[in-house]
Amino acid sequence: MARTGPQKIPGASQSYFYGTGQYSGSDMEVNCGVIHTTEGRSVPTYNGGAMAPTVTGIPDIAARKIRWHQHFDVDESARALANKLGGVETNRANAFQIELVGTCDDRYAQTWGTARAGVDYLHWPTAPDWALAELAWLVRWLHDYHAVPLTCVKDWLAYGKDPRRPGITPASYGASPARMTQAQWQTFTGWCGHQHVPENDHGDPGSLNMARVIDLARGTSAPPPPAAPAPTVPQTAEETDMTIGKIDESNPIDVDLADNVWTTVAFTDAVIHSGPRRLVGPTYVQLTFAPGTQAFISGRFIVTNPDGTGASGYGDLGEFDALRLPQFLHNHDVPAGKTLRFQVKARTDNGTTSKLTHRVVTGDYLVPSGQ
Template sequence: MPAGPQKYPGASTAQWWQSRWGGDPMEVNTVVWHSTEGTGLPDYAGGSVAPNFTALPDFDAQRLNWHQHFDFDTSSRALANKPGGVETNTLNVCQVEIVGTCDPAAHGKWTVRHLYTPELPDWALRDLAAFARWAHDQHGVPLASGVTFKAYPGSYGANGVRMGAAKWNAFRGHCGHQHVPENDHGDPGLLPMAAILARAGEATGAP
């Protein structure tokens, strides 16, 4: 059985997709970060392409509201996977979607309040760091990355930072959709991963 608590404290399970789509049990050692490229909570096509968690901004309260769709140590469905290649969704990864955009064109056009991943407010960094800290303390996910987060649209497709099979199989820590093999998405763009992990490390005393 997976070790550690499976529900993130305070997360809503109103959109719980594990009972419909199942998933494989894992011992998570990697968090894959996404951006939804929208401003509301997606329904993920009835959960068929859902992550483990969605972080939805509450601008008035200056906080992220967390929605959980699968247990932490259960595979979710937000990554492409090609038959005969490496495993993606089931390779010990927990997936988190940040509601917002990494696309500077969308950021420039949208008139509603939204998160833009290269320019996250301090309260969003705080809450993303708290999640990373919890994943480290409760599940041992390293507070490390070791990959370069590129700005969108340069992060799309063959971007120079997408991992090959061997690196992906050996990876531990935090990466983005833009780094996952067999995928072409470029989210979450220039997410300030180093700042998030530094803040998480300060909170835990972890190196």
């Protein structure tokens, strides 16, 4: 399939372009778009491109602009969606993917540690109109030059409490009523969020006002009325005296995985987080296997005592094709006196070992001031 139309976004930085490297994607013709939020305040490393979207948008709040960083050509598959074995294509389904730096988590609608929404970062469900207009510019450009429809799904559930999914918090995470079936995804055009894509669990970008973005892109929208304050969970005194810490560890040492056996893997060491630790958004693990590996990969996060004993798990995640860069995420805080670790299992049809060649773990967490 040929790439048609302009492939570089006007004014976008190409400093983090991965389309000519080892993670270059497949040719396609975009007809839909997926919105993500990074749940951080800077451009992620994306493991050198292995987990990158098509573009990342960084709000320049002082200038009231979004600075775009392009990672792949417009008509080239990106890598920010999970793609499970035996299901539908996700990244390669003609989807243009946008990561918006900031958060959709309603716990941080006003403050995030010591940072302030609208001043130091954006809470995208309550983003100011200038930010929605900047996003609308890119949505309109993709319509004009690549015929991506100026339409979007109706329901964008909150990454928090939402009456459309009572009793589940965050409402947009997992198997929500907003998530498409595989059949719906295969025929979808227009704009949706990560929360809508099948084979994925993420709930971003929460209750982003995408209908407003579409109106701005069409040029038919009047100035908005003053927004009502967003519902928030009040922060404790402890939370307001916090800063954001980041884990970003990798390990290139090969590990031979016996067939169908759970193995604890190390990054800097075997411990990802030591409790007590409050996470800010998900912690991600991505695995890379040797070329030609024919195996189905499962992963699971476990909580243990500091010496590794007393393991309890959160449930198995998978299975994924070993050569599709399996990704796993964890959203739960780590209790005091416990550590968080990660295990992987490779299942083959003939009982052979599988070679894990690289793994990376990333995520943010709260750090008490002064530590």
